[in-house]
Amino acid sequence: MTARGFLPRTSMNRRTFLGFGVGAAATVALASCAPAPTWIQPDSSQVRDAERRRRGTGRVTNVTLTAARIELDLAGVTASTWAYGAVPAPVIRVGAGDTLKATVHNQLPTDTSIHWHGVALRNDMDGVPPITQQAVKGGSSFGYDFIAPDPGTYWFHPHTGVQLDRGLYGALIVEDPAEPGRYDNEWVIVLDDWLDGVTATPDKVLKELSAGMAGMGGMGDMFMRMGNALMGATSDILAGDAGDVYYPYYLINGKPPADPSQFTGRPGDRIRLRIINAGSDTAFRLAIGGHALTITHTDGFPVNPVEVDSILIGMGERYDALLTLGDGIFPLVAQAEGKRDRGFALVRTADATPPDRDVSLPELSSKRIGTTARVGTATKLTASKQVVLPERRPDREISLALTGSMDAYDWAINEQRFDMSRPLGNAYEVRSGERVRLTVTNKTTMWHPFHLHGHTFQHSDNGPRKDTSIILPGRSLTVDFDADNPGLWVAHCHNLYHAESGMMTVIGYSN
Numbered sequence: 161m162t163a164r165g166f167l168p169r170t171s172m173n174r175r176t177f178l179g180f181g182v183g184a185a186a187t188v189a190l191a192s193c194a195p196a197p198t199w200i201q202p203d204s205s206q207v208r209d210a211e212r213r214r215r216g217t218g219r220v221t222n223v224t225l226t227a228a229r230i231e232l233d234l235a236g237v238t239a240s241t242w243a244y245g246a247v248p249a250p251v252i253r254v255g256a257g258d259t260l261k262a263t264v265h266n267q268l269p270t271d272t273s274i275h276w277h278g279v280a281l282r283n284d285m286d287g288v289p290p291i292t293q294q295a296v297k298g299g300s301s302f303g304y305d306f307i308a309p310d311p312g313t314y315w316f317h318p319h320t321g322v323q324l325d326r327g328l329y330g331a332l333i334v335e336d337p338a339e340p341g342r343y344d345n346e347w348v349i350v351l352d353d354w355l356d357g358v359t360a361t362p363d364k365v366l367k368e369l370s371a372g373m374a375g376m377g378g379m380g381d382m383f384m385r386m387g388n389a390l391m392g393a394t395s396d397i398l399a400g401d402a403g404d405v406y407y408p409y410y411l412i413n414g415k416p417p418a419d420p421s422q423f424t425g426r427p428g429d430r431i432r433l434r435i436i437n438a439g440s441d442t443a444f445r446l447a448i449g450g451h452a453l454t455i456t457h458t459d460g461f462p463v464n465p466v467e468v469d470s471i472l473i474g475m476g477e478r479y480d481a482l483l484t485l486g487d488g489i490f491p492l493v494a495q496a497e498g499k500r501d502r503g504f505a506l507v508r509t510a511d512a513t514p515p516d517r518d519v520s521l522p523e524l525s526s527k528r529i530g531t532t533a534r535v536g537t538a539t540k541l542t543a544s545k546q547v548v549l550p551e552r553r554p555d556r557e558i559s560l561a562l563t564g565s566m567d568a569y570d571w572a573i574n575e576q577r578f579d580m581s582r583p584l585g586n587a588y589e590v591r592s593g594e595r596v597r598l599t600v601t602n603k604t605t606m607w608h609p610f611h612l613h614g615h616t617f618q619h620s621d622n623g624p625r626k627d628t629s630i631i632l633p634g635r636s637l638t639v640d641f642d643a644d645n646p647g648l649w650v651a652h653c654h655n656l657y658h659a660e661s662g663m664m665t666v667i668g669y670s671n
């Protein structure tokens with residue numbers, strides 16, 4: 161489905177008048193009629209001033225990240241991949257308001273970059289070449305240096321090609337000095353869909369997908385692998401097609417089910433989970449056998465606590481949850497939604513026989529006996545009082561339609577495929593100080609995790625503060641944000657292959 165009825169904002173009247181369908185030439189000609197905004201560049205004084213206003217603590221954490229080839233052991237299968245020394249990279253921890261100085265040494269045979277996902281940081285440190293910086297060339301280094309203003313669970317990964325679908329990712333935890341700390345321990349859980357060095361490289365997958373699936377019609381609802389593509393992966397919770405890519409493994413903290421990660425504690429301990437979906441094409445639903453989970457934060461920001469049996473996590477999303485450990489050994493399952501496979505780890509508080517990695521969990525069944533399913537999704541959450549955006553009428557409204565299809569693999573925003581060679585060609589303008597209302601409508605037949613850089617928006621109706629939100633097919637999401645972080649910010653689908661194929665745009669500040 162390509163949503164041909166949709167008309168981009170700049171050309172609505174003319175296009176209707178001219179009777180064009182999706183005439184690319186008409187769009188280009190009409191776009192050039194509008195006066196070009198004077199964009200606030202990443203190296204501008206406004207960006208430096210915004211950083212000064214963040215009033216950091218002055219504390220500095222220095223880290224070094226070397227992007228290089230490594231061998232990853234997947235229960236006896238060796239995957240040659242790229243990583244920051246380990247998969248995931250060692251956790252980076254700073255306090256809210258602290259400065260992170262991260263030096264990346266690029267020992268890869270190609271360009272790279274690091275994006276600090278979810279952090280409202282200075283624009284020139286956002287890691288999106290060629291928009292916010294030049295690419296870090298192979299054999300060279302780059303120093304990221306920024307204040308991390310808001311506490312929460314964040315992560316980092318390249319914003320260069322499809323490198324994220326290798327092992328180049330890690331957690332960034334920004335600790336809250338005012339944290340009540342009513343838990344005994346904290347576990348960082350990074351989920352990933354894995355293929356690099358096993359079935360293909362991400363670049364090969366992108367090439368295959370880009371050819372489109374138009375010739376693959378007539379397969380009906382059959383679930384099957386075709387090359388590195390996956391057909392018929394559907395999920396009720398995601399309201400249809402769940403993903404495009406076949407992965408041989410689903411990893412929890414870099415480990416496959418045959419060699420599971422182990423989390424240990426004492427019975428009765430209260431544990432804070434910090435869960436990050438670092439996958440590229442897989443939504444995970446996470447549950448721990450025999451345990452309820454109380455969601456406390458999403459995308460770093462607190463919500464009014466909600467108790468659930470499982471949590472649905474799209475690519476790029478994070479959830480924090482509390483649980484009280486039982487006595488024994490329990491399965492921690494990250495079900496790859498629609499893909500008929502799972503990530504698997506163990507939670508251990510006593511010596512006991514571990515559960516089978518295929519064990520079925522009532523927490524993951526769609527209907528628990530005697531009750532309704534309690535699947536944690538963002539739509540069930542409300543922002544905690546201290547992070548609710550103050551009531552305000554929006555100064556500007558921007559409508560984005562997610563468009564494109566598997567057939568042509570022509571993922572786009574408002575039918576305009578993002579072009580890195582002219583990144584501001586279809587950019588949307590905002591101005592400092594505005595309250596911006598963003599309505600994102602999914603005109604496609606599959607779900608997309610929509611991510612905005614540099615800001616944490618708020619879902620309508622007092623919903624959660626987030627930076628990455630699942631939008632189901634045919635549905636709209638309305639969010640508000642305060643334009644308080646000048647610069648040029650990309651907004652895109654966090655399905656890596658969709659983003660790289662064109663489902664990306666820029667929301668830029670202008671003078």
Ligand SMILES: [Cu+2]
Nearest residue numbers: 608653655658
């Ligand atoms: Cu998408």
